[in-house]
Amino acid sequence: MITTDFVPGSPCWLDLGVPDVRAAAAFYGTVLGWEYESMGEGEDMEGGMFRKDGKVVAGLGKLTEEGARPAWMIYHSVTDADATTQAVERAGGTVRVAPRDLDEWGRMAQYSDPLGGQFAVWQPGRNKGVELVDAPGSLCWTELYTTDAAAAKEFYGGVFGWRFSDMALPGGGGTYALITPAGLPEERMHGGLMELPAEHLTLAHGRPYWHPVFAVADCDAAVGAVTENGGSVQMGPQDAEGVGRLAVCLDPANADFVVLTPVRG
Numbered sequence: 214m215i216t217t218d219f220v221p222g223s224p225c226w227l228d229l230g231v232p233d234v235r236a237a238a239a240f241y242g243t244v245l246g247w248e249y250e251s252m253g254e255g256e257d258m259e260g261g262m263f264r265k266d267g268k269v270v271a272g273l274g275k276l277t278e279e280g281a282r283p284a285w286m287i288y289h290s291v292t293d294a295d296a297t298t299q300a301v302e303r304a305g306g307t308v309r310v311a312p313r314d315l316d317e318w319g320r321m322a323q324y325s326d327p328l329g330g331q332f333a334v335w336q337p338g339r340n341k342g343v344e345l346v347d348a349p350g351s352l353c354w355t356e357l358y359t360t361d362a363a364a365a366k367e368f369y370g371g372v373f374g375w376r377f378s379d380m381a382l383p384g385g386g387g388t389y390a391l392i393t394p395a396g397l398p399e400e401r402m403h404g405g406l407m408e409l410p411a412e413h414l415t416l417a418h419g420r421p422y423w424h425p426v427f428a429v430a431d432c433d434a435a436v437g438a439v440t441e442n443g444g445s446v447q448m449g450p451q452d453a454e455g456v457g458r459l460a461v462c463l464d465p466a467n468a469d470f471v472v473l474t475p476v477r478g
Contacts, residue, residue, distance in 0.1 A: 215403045222291070247263040282467070283466035288334050290335055297372065332423055334373065338397070362388070365406055375394065432460055432474040444462055
């Protein structure tokens with residue numbers, strides 16, 4: 214489960230980069246019940262925040278990087294973004310955006326892992342991260358599709374101190390590795406990684422990628438809203454034993470995300 218205490222290495226923020234901010238705001242507003250709050254618009258800057266029940270759940274911005282695909286970026290909390298940057302470089306990763314301050318709110322940096330998966334970190338200042346998690350309409354899990362699970366575990370384990378526990382997927386579907394922050398019990402697992410061949414990772418042209426999992430009250434209703442509003446479904450809806458009912462979706466710009474109605478104990 215993801216919580217808002219944001220221990221080091223845990224997901225704390227996410228934002229979406231798309232070509233059409235207004236279209237994305239409308240889509241996620243319908244699918245997840247989010248309200249969009251603009252932070253100012255102009256030729257070079259367009260974006261804002263998503264809120265659910267008044268609480269910030271994600272950011273939204275105009276995609277400006279040349280050649281970049283529309284996608285969600287997941288940020289992990291760190292105590293020192295500069296030290297994390299050094300750890301990324303020592304482990305063979307690449308710095309995409311060097312650590313920089315965002316006024317008094319915090320310090321951020323973005324990277325690629327050695328296989329090409331993009332991720333980010335947030336060193337909190339006044340802003341610790343999102344305000345709602347593990348509830349309908351908010352982030353409840355993060356997931357990495359990678360071409361080399363062993364290499365990914367070595368890299369992220371070295372950078373964040375994550376612990377991994379493997380579980381077999383049903384029907385001979387391979388192995389899924391569950392991610393737990395350093396020093397915490399397995400009840401605090403916040404994500405997973407799965408190895409897939411490059412030809413299955415067409416969204417990122419064969420490179421690994423992260424995506425968010427959003428909790429929803431009714432997976433099938435959420436999928437209906439996705440398809441009725443210009444999105445599409447890559448997989449599901451289907452039941453996952455002990456997890457819940459889920460579907461892998463694409464928004465109208467082809468940014469990927471998962472909707473999950475979790476099993477509640």
